[in-house]
Amino acid sequence: MTSKLKSSSSPSSRLSRNPTRLRKPPCFSANTTISSYDRTDPFTALNTLLKLFSSLSSRIGTCHLKLTPSEQKLSLHLLSIVEPFVGLAPCRRSITRQPTEILDAIAFHIDAPSDLLSLALSCKRLHDIVNPRHLSYRVVRCKPSSVSVWNHLATHRSLAQNVRYLIVIDERCSAGELKLPDGVLGTSDTDLESTDDGLGLHAKHERYMVSALARLSALNAFTWTCNHSPVAIDQIWRMLQRCKTLKEVQISDNLLFAGQVDATDSDDEVSTTTGGSAAARPSTALLGSNVRSVALRSTRHPYGAAKHPNLARVQGMLHQCPNLETLEIAYIPPKISMHTVPQLDELMLLGRWPRLTHLYLTDLRCSTLGLSALASFLSLHRALQVLHLDIAGPTANSLPCISLPPNTLPLLTEIKSNKRALLNALLVCPADAPRPLCTVRGLRLHGLGNNGNREEAVFLKNLKIHGRGIRRVELAAWTDLEDIRRLCTSLPSITWLDLANKAGVGSSLSCGNGKEGLGGKTSTSSAGAASAPVVNAIEWANVLTLLPELTTVHGMRFFYEVAAASSAASIPASSTSAPAANAAAMSMGDRSRMRKNDEVASTLAWKCPRLRRVDHWEGGGEKVIVLLKDGDRVRWEVRKVKQ
Template identity: 25%
Template sequence: MLILYLPPEIIDQIVFLVEKPRDLLALALTCSTLSNVVIPYHIDYRDIRSPLRSNLWDHLIHRNDLANRISRLFVHDDPELHGLIPFPRLVDRNEDYENESKDRILLRVCDALSLMKNLVSLDWELEPPLSELNPETTILVENVWPTIKSSTSLRHLHLPYPAPWIRKYNVLSNPLWLIANLTSLTLDNIPPPLYPFPPAPCIASLLRHSPRLEKLCLNATSSLGTLPDIPLPCLRRLIFRTCIRDQEPLSLSPCPSLSRFLETHPSLESVEWLDSFPALLDDHTLPSLRHIYGRDSRNGVENILNTSLHQRRPIESLGQLRLSPMLFAALSNIQPHSLRKVDISHFPTIEDIVRLADMFPAITWLRVPAIDYRNEFSAVTTRTILTAEWPDALSRFQDLEVFHGVSFFLEPTQCEENLHRAEYLHSICPRLREVDHWDNESSAILELFPIDVPGGACVDAPGFRMALKERDIEDLDDRYAWREPFD
């Protein structure tokens, strides 16, 4: 029987079982009948990003069938995002709630959350954050946290740490610290350990209730002091950031709790840190490690790579590397053909890029800082580097597909010259498909690819035809952003 001959409610249930947005879109494109069901009632409700002050909540309270279809919910307080990010077209946009108290709005949000029986991911990022609510309010303890805790389908949770100076938010009986069965947890604005109510016991309680956690991200306002020593046998990814205040000196010593945490979680495949960094680890630590992103100026990456495993590590990606003789010695502990993705923050000379290519010929993704290397005051290199020096270095990366950081192209009006430059890059890196645009401040990058059909803006070359395509990027920060290995 054709699906279109089924009753509408059966069609609706079948569509509900399709989880991935791209599969939903493919289904919607088959015919207008399915499009009229899939797009407004399913695609629009799987992934929602809404401001806190919105009539979305009343809409969902009255349409619990649509609330049931929400899988991912992002709550924010940025009015500039309203209308630019996913939001159901069936909901009228108005500003009737601008003058309403945050407590009353939160009560409606709780009512709507309680109807989302299939909610998998909840990201809660508000400005001002929840910690700036009236200290006497009971909305968080009596409504918000219990509602989130009661969601049996929730697996990913992203929250700001609530009011560290208020005792009732920090007692272990608070429903927030009893949320269970998560596979991904992100906590922002974690207070220092010397507050009247230190965060460590509360975070430890959260971790104990989610023993099958796979991803943990902790963003602290200063040195966290200690990581909860909780066994998480399924943990694959750790992100540990400490945002040092301007008046606080940067620590030049490694973080013992981070080192201990890494040594006691052999299942980790990806490790990222900011400011804090691990010490030299025990032998045979992190046998499953594949991705390292160490944003510090010390030797945290070297400390991990120099751990003895009696064999080279199969590392696939490295982020924010500061190339140096000490680092190259540590990089020799990586399998030459395993490394595919490298993000460099500092390199003394272009010869260091060449040496990297010779050590790891299978690199497909490379980023260097997007600056003018002819400027002798640049802190990224120890000497000026001309644009003409890059092609010889890039020609060593025969598997390179993506290269960010050096502007090879002119303004779009000079299309013919750009095509010749693309043709040349393709000749030295035959797999290259994405490079920087002509301007470091542009919100676009350039894709280059050979085409088999005539037409369009292209030039002839022996054996292939080259074309250029400009791709816009909404967020300039995403242009050079590290692409997370598991996302």
């Protein structure tokens, strides 16, 4: 009996009587060091959590199904690693939990500074990444002598690749026009810029600039407006060739229009640098095939200007841009005399850009043989939509008739030309489908008393027959009111009319911008004439009646100046809308002018029912007068123009 009791109490007998009872799993001991878990490895974090929670049931005593403080802190950290990768709602916070390298790469693909600023303001972590490394590097505006900037970009490759827009300004510009990266000095007297030799200093500027350009691997736009520096634009072309992301190039330099012979014959003797004379430099500029927009202009400064300019350098540079979409070539004659105008013949004969949509040619000339090349160029570029041709013919003031092949410029929507022969040729050119031409700029109406009356009559007849789709007309000059009447009779579908300058009269408001004389200042005579409104407002209203769809008129002032309205731009300058206190503070003269303005507004609204916008009495172009209808009454308000 005793043996049976002993045998039944043995462990093996108890296990044989309850074979389904398993042993408790061993307690799991997790590593509670938070730094040992990688935030980019959610699988390890999830496995650790599973093991930790499974071991809670094996604990005995007071620790059963409980976590220690260190384990609880570890579990929260592991949940923060797993959380961005599971569920829908947590994914919205996943970008801020990414590593710094990934966030920096995301900011790298944002080009616009405004978008970068919005990203930086989203949270503190993104601000700490975007602000020091991207926001101040997107646009860099400096001088060729900013050696500290060039050395900084050449030294820090990761920061130089964040530059998208590089603008090299003239040495004579003020320090307020600079835009430099944070913490980088502009033109301070540092060890990099100190030298005893003036020519060696310019060579140092060029060397640092070239080394910095080699680091700008993601540059999108390059602007060169430095025309008064021995560092020539030719020295940096080979570095721009390496930038495969470059899409926009703007150059303002007289050296562009100086050939290999004329470059050394400029008006200033400082056209040579330590790198050799301009004649020894390469005349062709190599750019990538990704360039979409090129603007090449000269300046009015005599520095570097050639007496016999040509387009050899321009043609060599454009030859390397097969995918060009926008092209602008503008030659501005220098202030000194005895200078000719570049000839356009060879460029029109050899230049072919199938994707070209915008073409602007200013102050160039074309020979008699070059007219056929110009016609062939226009016929082959069928994608052109905007065409501005300010060119001179074989003689100074005339351009012979041009014969365009059929279906020339089928997609043209806007044309500007100082020669009526080109407009005539385009109007009479046959086409399978009507052209979407809606804007004509640069028209000149000579009046009845001139020798070009017959030519103008033919032109107006062609406008009446072939210009039914034209909605906007901007005149360059006109003689009297009868010229406007004939134009309105030929094109009754005009909705926007810009009268610009009257022949023999000073400047006036044109297209919302005040015309300026040489030097950027408006003459006193033109400013005095601009303040006085037209006397024959009723006659003008009768002429504008011929345009039933007219909504905007520029270049003619119909309203008198009112001091109370001009002193407070936010208050509508109208007798029907101005407060009684403001009207009581007006002088008798202002009240009289207000009544006259009300009469003019009523007349214009009666004669032209759709007319809404006319010029303000000030010539700055910052304000306009808007006509509003309030039932049977008409009121006018002064509003600012959005620039």
